[in-house]
Amino acid sequence: MQSETGKPVELEPGITRVIAPNPSPMTHWGTNSYLVGETELALIDPGPNLPTHAEALLAALKPGQKITHILCTHSHLDHSPLAARMAAETSAPVYAFGTHLDGRRPVMQRLAETGLVGGGEGIDADFTPDIRLAHRDVLEGPGWRLAALHTPGHIANHLSFALERPEGEAVFTGDHVMGWASSLISPPDGDVTAFMASLALLAERPSRAYHPGHGAPVTDPASRLTWLADHRRARESQVLQALAAGPATPAELTARVYTDVPPALLPAAERNLLAQLIALTEQGLATASHTLSASATYALA
Numbered sequence: 359m360q361s362e363t364g365k366p367v368e369l370e371p372g373i374t375r376v377i378a379p380n381p382s383p384m385t386h387w388g389t390n391s392y393l394v395g396e397t398e399l400a401l402i403d404p405g406p407n408l409p410t411h412a413e414a415l416l417a418a419l420k421p422g423q424k425i426t427h428i429l430c431t432h433s434h435l436d437h438s439p440l441a442a443r444m445a446a447e448t449s450a451p452v453y454a455f456g457t458h459l460d461g462r463r464p465v466m467q468r469l470a471e472t473g474l475v476g477g478g479e480g481i482d483a484d485f486t487p488d489i490r491l492a493h494r495d496v497l498e499g500p501g502w503r504l505a506a507l508h509t510p511g512h513i514a515n516h517l518s519f520a521l522e523r524p525e526g527e528a529v530f531t532g533d534h535v536m537g538w539a540s541s542l543i544s545p546p547d548g549d550v551t552a553f554m555a556s557l558a559l560l561a562e563r564p565s566r567a568y569h570p571g572h573g574a575p576v577t578d579p580a581s582r583l584t585w586l587a588d589h590r591r592a593r594e595s596q597v598l599q600a601l602a603a604g605p606a607t608p609a610e611l612t613a614r615v616y617t618d619v620p621p622a623l624l625p626a627a628e629r630n631l632l633a634q635l636i637a638l639t640e641q642g643l644a645t646a647s648h649t650l651s652a653s654a655t656y657a658l659a
Contacts, residue, residue, distance in 0.1 A: 363388055364410065366418035369575060372396055372501060373521075373528070376418050378405035380436055383623060386538050386572040389436045391415060392530060393425070394521065398499040400427040401450070402519060402530050403571055404440035412443050427497055429504070430454040430487065431532025431571060432516040435480035445488070453497065454487035454517065455506075458547060461514035465640060465650075466546040474546050474652060481513075481547065491517060509534045509560065511553025512541040518560070526566030535560065535582060538573035540589050544629035545652075550590065550637040557587050590634075597634050598658070601644060605657035608632045 361367045363379040378389040391411070392402040399419070405411050419425070425448040430438040433454065441452045455461055458481050462470065491497075493508035507518040512533045519530040533541050534556055543550055561583050568576035576582045593615075600606070600614040608628055616627040635656050638644035646654040 364414035366393075366414075369569065370528075373569065374418060375569070376411075376414050378408060378411045378436070380406050380408065384542065384626070385436050386536075388572070390569070390571055390573075392569060393418060393423075394504070394530075395423075395499050395502045397423055397501075398426040399423055400429055400497065400499060400502065400504060401425045401444060401448075402429045403431055403437045403532065404428060404444045406436050407439035407443065409443075412440055412447065415444065416447065424448065425450045426499060428452045429497070429517075429519060430485070431518065431530065431534075432513045433458045433482040433485040434513065434533070435482050437532070437571060438482045438485045441485070441487075451488040453489045453491050453506075454485070455492075455508060455515040456490050457486055458483060458513065458515055461508065461510050461516075462546060463510075463514075463549060463552060465636065466514065466549055469636075469650060470546040472649070472651070504530075507559065509556035511549055511556045512543060513547045514549065514552070516556075520563065520565070523566070527563060528567045528569060529560070529563070529565050529579070530570075531560075531568045531576075532571040535568050535576060535579070535586065536570040536573050537568075537576045537582065540586055542626055542630060543633040544626070545633050545636055548629070548633050550633045551640060554587065554590060557583050593630070594634055594638065597631060597638065598643065601656060601658045605647075605655050607655055608635060608652060611635070611656070 363377045366374045368374050374393040376391045380388045389405040391405045394400040428450045491506040495506045497504045503522045505520040509518045521528045565579045596615045600611050612628040612631050619627050
């Protein structure tokens with residue numbers, strides 16, 4: 359169901375997608391921005407700060423339509439930077455969980471305080487919403503009702519938005535659940551333990567469809583959640599097997615585990631593996647020399 363970037367596509371009544379022109383190995387065909395509603399619209403994930411994308415979003419509005427709410431699933435550079443420009447254009451407030459520093463579990467906060475920084479995945483450090491949303495907060499407009507779901511894992515401030523529909527709930531899942539790939543989890547912002555808990559939270563909801571931050575709609579949410587959870591558990595087993603060969607740093611373990619990954623994606627793979635090591639250490643299945651860090655030597659407990 360791919361379309362050209364900048365071209366509005368009505369996925370179902372009251373949900374229009376406009377793809378930003380930022381394709382890459384990490385963003386698939388580009389960031390999906392969504393316009394939700396019939397008259398007073400919610401804009402979900404404005405996208406990267408590209409004037410052409412701002413123009414495309416405004417051009418997608420039909421006569422009588424206006425954007426009254428701007429929602430960001432999270433503060434990565436491919437999702438939130440255009441929010442400020444769109445707010446200035448439309449006078450709509452920006453809603454989100456908070457800044458990239460909000461929502462971390464204590465273990466990740468401690469890692470950040472000891473100097474662990476993200477892996478270059480593109481934090482929008484300047485992002486601050488006008489209005490902060492907590493888990494289960496509800497936003498409404500004519501013909502639509504969106505519930506905020508705090509779904510940390512990809513990043514601590516990640517929200518999904520559940521749209522109530524007579525035919526069944528549809529959820530805008532940002533980068534937490536995508537149909538084309540699993541999510542990057544890069545500590546201290548990314549957190550495997552939180553990611554798995556967020557998958558379980560979504561699994562409790564009888565959703566009809568997911569509209570992700572990148573790629574096509576997910577039409578079988580339950581199967582996709584199962585695949586994502588199984589994928590992480592399989593990766594956990596691979597890391598434990600790699601540790602069985604002897605203590606190693608995250609970089610050394612990445613070479614053992616990610617044998618089929620293109621070189622350009624190895625830095626992201628190492629961040630994913632570090633996130634898995636932190637989770638294994640929390641579970642008591644692995645140990646880190648001296649303290650948790652990106653350069654520590656890890657071993658089986």
